[in-house]
Amino acid sequence: MRILFLGDVVGRSGREAVAAHLPGLITRWQLDLVVVNGENAAGGFGITETIYDEFIAAGADAxxxxxHAFDQRExxxxxxxxxxxxxxxxxxPGTPGRGTALVEAKNGARVLVTNIMGRTFMDPLDDPFAALDKTLDGVEMGAHMDAVIIDFHAETTSEKQAFGHYCDGRATLVVGTHTHVPTADHRILSGGTAFMTDVGMCGCYDGVIGMDKDEPLRRFTRKIGSGRFEPAAGPATLSGLAVESCDKxxxxxxxxxxxxxxxxxxxxPDFWDA
Structure with missing residues (x-):
């Protein structure tokens, strides 16, 4: 199976990059599954139904x-x-929505997609490791699912890497999101799980983690905020991770x-784009 995961889409610039690149990549690379992190897509904070529909229309499967899941009240x-x-x-328990989706890939494969959030320097949610065990209880790749994709949304590299090793062998892909800067450690772990500490963002890098640089610079140098964070409006880089998995x-x-x-x-990926 050919899988593309796209990192946090930040603001209009990031959305335009997805719309411009993704449909063509699906055709050129014959992608079977596309997953997009959209939590910063609406002005840098949250997602709207219109934007969600745009991602699906562009070819995202999940x-x-x-x-920032609920920053947009809708x-x-x-x-x-x-x-x-x-x-x-x-x-x-009781939070609206779902933490796992069973998705039919473009080639008809059965894929489990889940999103789990870390706790180090983040909101104190339920134990992410226990949540992973509960999510994958009774799920065996190659038998019940053709692939398992895990988006681990966390702040620290140490927690992300520990989580990747904890999932090794039980998932096709564990990819870190949230910090918006792509790391250079993409690899396949010993148990067969593809991993990258942070996949980066689909957004303008001529800023501060996707935001216009002026306000962050004022806050760092003067310690006093003088306005809202706004997404950087320059050309965006589409950042993601390509994975090819075993069908068996x-x-x-x-x-x-x-x-x-x-x-x-x-x-x-030179194995698709030769």
């Missing part, structure tokens, strides 16, 4: 969230009918970073 309502929108599974076991066979457009050096 959209994951994170700590998400509390429309998430119940958006069956491919996945918020962190370790939110407290669900384990990863190949992994490569994806960076297209904007200001970062380009990266493409």
């Amino acid at each position: 959209v994951t969230l994170g700590n 998400a509390l309502v429309f998430i119940e009918r958006a069956d491919r929108l996945v918020r962190p599974a370790n939110y407290p 076991t669900g384990h990863a066979l190949k992994v490569a970073p994806v960076r297209l457009g904007g200001s970062l050096a380009e990266a493409r």
Whole structure:
């Protein structure tokens, strides 16, 4: 199976990059599954139903969230009918929406997509490791599912890496989101799970983690905020991770970073883009 995971989409610039690149990549790379993190898509904070529908129309098979899942109040309502929108599974019981989605890939494969949030320097949600065990209880790749995709939305590299090792062998892909800067440690772990500490963002890198640089600079240098954070409006880099998995076991066979457009050096999977 050919899988593309796209990192946090930040603001209009990030949305435009997804709309410009994704449909063509699906055709060119013959992608079977696309997952997009959309928690910063609406002005940098949260997601709206219109934006969710735009991602699905562009070819996303599932959209994951994170700590900004409900910053747009309408998400509390429309998430119940958006069956491919996945918020962190370790939110407290009674939180609207779902922490796991069963998705049919473009090739008909059965895929479990889940979103779990870390706790270090984040909101004190339920134990993410226990939430993972509960989510995967009774799920065996190659038997019940053709692939398992986990978006671990967390702040620290240590928690992300520990979580990746904890999932090793039980998932096709564990990818870190939230910090908006792509790391250089994409690899396949010893148990067959593709991993990257942070996949980066789909947004303008001529800013501060996707936001216009002026306000963050004022706050760092003067310690006094003077306005709202606004997404940077320059050309966005589409940042993601490409994974090819085994149809029999669900384990990863190949992994490569994806960076297209904007200001970062380009990266493409040579096993698809030769």
